Amino acid sequence: MHPALRRLALAATIILGVSLLSAPANAAVLAGTVLTNATATLPAELSPLATGKRISYVTTNVNGGVITATGLVLTPKTGKNNKTVAWGHGTTGLADQCSPSASQSVFWPEARAAIAELLRRGWTVAAPDYPGLGTPTSHPYLIGNSEARSIIDSVKAARRLDTALTTQYVVDGHSQGGQGALFVNQIAPSYDSPLVLRGTAAIAPVSNADLFAPVIPGTAGQGYLVMGLYGLQTVDASVNPNTLLAPPAREKVSVLQSGCLYQILDAFAPLTAEQLLVGGALPDAVVTKLARYLNPGQTATSAPVLLVQGTADEAVPYIFTSGPLRSQLGAYSQPVTYTELDGATHDGAVFQSTTLVADWIAARFA
Incomplete structure (x- = not known):
């Protein structure tokens, strides 16, 4: 703007x-x-x-x-x-x-x-x-x-x-x-x-999202998941992407402000699931929150x-x-x-x- x-x-x-x-x-x-x-x-x-x-x-x-x-x-x-x-x-x-x-x-x-x-x-x-x-x-x-x-x-x-x-x-x-x-x-x-x-x-x-998000780590679409975590943080301050993302992924988060979709996807695509997320997977509580805010069809x-x-x-x-x-x-x-x-x-x-x-x-x- x-x-x-x-x-x-x-x-x-x-x-x-x-x-x-x-x-x-x-x-x-x-x-x-x-x-x-x-x-x-x-x-x-x-x-x-x-x-x-x-x-x-x-x-x-x-x-x-x-x-x-x-x-x-x-x-x-x-x-x-x-x-x-x-x-x-x-x-x-x-x-x-x-x-x-x-x-x-x-x-x-x-x-x-x-x-x-x-x-x-x-x-x-x-x-x-x-x-x-x-x-x-x-x-x-x-x-x-x-x-x-x-x-x-x-x-x-x-x-x-x-x-x-x-x-x-x-x-x-x-x-x-x-x-x-x-x-x-x-x-x-x-x-x-x-x-x-x-x-x-x-x-x-x-x-x-409760079915989809858990299968994303380790795939070429990992950038979507990273963006999703930052989106979730805007409505739930208890969600902190810095504590969920593994160090190799945290090193790349500047691309979220310097680039757009394809730059973001390219940055995170090479990472393994363990390089993306601490423990290689999202906690169940975060998956539940993603479903709450992201899933259409609930009403x-x-x-x-x-x-x-x-x-x-x-x-x-x-x-x-x-x-x-x-x-x-x-x-x-x-x-x-x-x-x-x-x-x-x-x-x-x-x-x-x-x-x-x-x-x-x-x-x-x-």
């Missing part, structure tokens, strides 16, 4: 926070308030299709405190129909330079493809960065309720910029963003008023769900989506549509499903 915008956003957070000390219920009213907006330079795949605004806006943390977040609002140049789709991006990193709205290097190609199809359908796209990416706070990586609040409030912010937008919205997300989309579906009844959620599409969503959904999963996913094994997650979501009253893409990789599932997902969204709006 530009230093001037950072100072303005921080000042606004302080002012708003002070004003809310005597009236915390006002936080819900302020959520979605646009603090700053500026014309955004969009990737080449999107600039012919939309105009863009980079915004900072008010959202709330998991305790209801007022914070600021950043993101993009993309408005179709042709065929606009006044419905909004929120795009939840996949993992980019933990540091400020890893915010997609400010750095096209982490505005992933699969995200561009998905958003392009949404714009072609005439939908305004709200694309939040998530709290802590581009703002002074730490990023609560994979904390589902944090992602969900910022996603919902980005839609509210889009409506503040464009009063022609209706209250109807759908959330479309990939990986971390797919997990966030599912959490939106859970918290919407208590958080998104006056919006009306029509459905959530989750592509290769993170889920079942009822409020709108239809589309799950899309590739069978050759190297980041989110398809067995977690096709088995436990599908079963967990299916236990509630809202319909769950599951689509499996044979041979699709983690990112490939997004490229292969752009039309499928957009058709499903169109049916939700219809």
Whole structure:
């Protein structure tokens, strides 16, 4: 974030926070308030299709405190129909330079493809960065309720910029963003008023951390686990990554601030499980806490769900989506549509499903 915008956003957070000390219920009213907006330079795949605004806006943390977040609002140049789709991006990193709205290097190609199809359908796209990416706070990586609040409030912010937008919205997300989309579906009844959620599409969503996290040590995906521990620390101060990570891993944690996703993955991938974690494994208590904050499907959904999963996913094994997650979501009253893409990789599932997902969204709006 530009230093001037950072100072303005921080000042606004302080002012708003002070004003809310005597009236915390006002936080819900302020959520979605646009603090700053500026014309955004969009990737080449999107600039012919939309105009863009980079915004900072008010959202709330998991305790209801007022914070600021950043993101993009993309408005179709042709065929606009006044419905909004929120795009939840996949993992980019933990540091400020890893915010997609400010750095096209982490505005992933699969995200561009998905958003392009949404714009072609005439939908305004709200694309939040998530709290802590581009703002002074730490990023609560994979904390589902944090992602969900910022996603919902980005839609509210889009409506503040464009009063022609209706209250109807759908959330479309990939990986971390797919997990966030599912959490939106859970918290919407208590958080998104006056919006009306029509459905959530989750592509290769993170889920079942209690099953997934214990098998990560010693694999190429260890960087995700390290980020997950720092994300957990933002909502549970008793979790100290420095006491969980082994010395060889602690020597590499500076990459969490100096780099983004691929630099983080490359830094931790060569380590053995014992070089990553003290004793080579996470304590059961930490696994339980990861599940508490990261797992979607623990409470009822409020709108239809589309799950899309590739069978050759190297980041989110398809067995977690096709088995436990599908079963967990299916236990509630809202319909769950599951689509499996044979041979699709983690990112490939997004490229292969752009039309499928957009058709499903169109049916939700219809």
